[in-house]
Amino acid sequence: MVGYRRTCRSVARGLRLVGWVRNLPDGRVEMLAQGEAEGVDRLIDWAWAGSSGAVVSGVESESIPVDSTLSDFLIQPSIISEDPAKRRRAR
Numbered sequence: 001m002v003g004y005r006r007t008c009r010s011v012a013r014g015l016r017l018v019g020w021v022r023n024l025p026d027g028r029v030e031m032l033a034q035g036e037a038e039g040v041d042r043l044i045d046w047a048w049a050g051s052s053g054a055v056v057s058g059v060e061s062e063s064i065p066v067d068s069t070l071s072d073f074l075i076q077p078s079i080i081s082e083d084p085a086k087r088r089r090a091r
Contacts, residue, residue: 002053007051
């Protein structure tokens with residue numbers, strides 16, 4: 001067990017960021033992080049290494065509008081289907 005999402009949440013909370021992290025059906029991990037720019041940059045740096053045992057082949061980032069409804073950094077349910085008609089989330 002790698003624990004990438006759990007470690008990501010811990011690192012993000014330590015950096016006082018809000019947002020979420022989740023698994024995608026193709027094995028990638030997606031996250032949204034908001035907070036001070038330095039904290040977001042540090043989380044992106046952490047994402048390259050990941051948790052112990054993680055294999056990271058790339059990290060992409062982009063700026064998006066702020067979501068003012070976020071108040072914590074959470075682990076979201078994994079998306080288990082890429083087909084929007086069949087998309088459902090694992091519990």
